[in-house]
Structures are given as C-alpha cells and as structure tokens.
Amino acid sequence: MKLSNITNEFPFDRELLEQLALEKVCACQYYDLADCLDTTSDQELTNIINQNYDCEMCGLEGGEL
DSSP states (O other): OOGGGOOTTSOOOHHHHHHHHHHHSOGGGHHHHHHTGGGSOHHHHHHHHTTOOOOTTTOOOTTOO
C-alpha cells in the first residue's frame, strides 16, 4: 500500500490510520499526536499520512518528509 495514495475515497480502519500517521508525522509532533489521537479527525490523520500539513514547530512543510 502506498501511503501517498490514501484518500477519503477509501474506507480505512481508524486504527490503521492512527498507526500510519504516527509513522509519518515529524519527530517534533510525534508525542503530541500520540497524546491526542482520540480527538484527531480522520481527515487530519489522512493529511499527516499524505504529508499535506506544515509543522509550525520545526518549519517542515508538507511533502518534505
């Protein structure tokens, strides 16, 4: 499965989305994400997996991972 191809068009198990997002999120946001997984939306997790987010902490821009 290619992580960059994950979209909302395909129904994914919430647990799988969480695991994939934790693998793809930048290091400085890993623990923040882990602490708030239960309140993070499926769309936000998908954005992290697809690298469609910017990190305000380290300046990482989407697509740089």
